[in-house]
């Protein structure tokens with residue numbers, strides 16, 4: 542008899558985006574003339590940079606010729622891309638890495654989801670609340686969460702990130718083994734300064750814990766005091782894995798490429814307390830279950846780091862950051878309380894008092910034909926907030942604020 546992985550049955554339905562789609566469909570059916578503007582979109586809308594397109598075209602031509610075509614890519618990435626990543630994203634910030642500490646992949650969702658393969662199911666896991674849902678759901682699938690009581694999973698420590706703590710979660714009162722940190726943060730758009738992140742690195746060193754640092758939005762950082770990489774913090778190579786993505790940096794959501802850093806000095810322990818490096822485990826995991834990112838895609842990613850590529854992706858990031866500014870300043874004028882939106886493409890908006898996330902979603906849809914994302918969909922501490930994003934067009938963003946001003 543075939544038995545299923547029963548942990549999948551423990552997953553709660555992710556109602557968030559399906560519920561949004563349902564409400565939107567109903568509204569459109571009732572108001573076919575309505576021109577709806579989405580400030581809820583978590584996907585990019587600007588085209589790929591010309592330098593990337595050119596590099597990918599060239600790579601396609603190489604694939605069309607028997608003398609230059611490439612078959613399976615190296616599982617952990619071509620050295621042309623790895624060397625370029627190290628030079629630009631790390632050496633430029635004073636961080637030294639070896640080529641075999643960089644693992645090119647098809648994106649940060651896969652890597653943040655798969656990393657649990659090399660870690661015991663007995664680990665106690667800390668996640669911030671609200672949170673990017675992948676961290677929690679993949680731990681449930683893996684069997685790290687046996688019981689659900691009072692709205693919380695056993696083995697998961699929830700770290701509220703709320704205005705009362707300036708969205709800087711307190712260190713866990715009880716010892717944890719794995720800590721997911723995402724900065725700049727999705728969904729709140731907030732960040733940690735170097736000294737705030739250092740406290741987490743120090744905690745991890747003291748408690749033999751591992752930080753899983755998701756830096757998918759690193760390219761949006763504007764403040765000098767916000768670290769782009771966790772390895773800017775002393776000692777982090779001993780306790781942290783870092784995930785990066787080209788999705789929002791360079792519009793690669795549909796192209797698929799990212800990378801993960803697993804330093805060779807980073808160690809975890811077996812049940813007898815003996816230390817083992819994690820780098821060979823992740824190498825083995827990737828080599829066994831992943832057959833490499835497409836050559837064409839890796840050439841496209843390499844082109845992001847060329848002088849034209851850098852300039853072009855910066856223009857696109859600036860375009861989105863201008864949208865963020867428009868939303869934030871518009872909402873501030875309307876006397877909403879907003880967070881984030883300075884070093885991230887996300888703004889976390891406090892709903893007017895007494896209104897829940899979903900009620901505010903309905904209000905914006907019905908009164909302004911604007912779609913946002915209810916914060917409670919990211920965790921209990923997201924109640925009373927909505928997330929607005931900067932990935933739409935500038936025209937629509939301006940129009941959205943005008944509509945909110947009129948109402």
Ligand code: PLP
Nearest residue numbers: 648649650673727757786788799
């Ligand atoms: N990590 C965070 C925090 C995200 O918000 C997202 C995408 O929304 C991802 C990872 C996924 O990135 P990728 O497209 O590289 O899989």
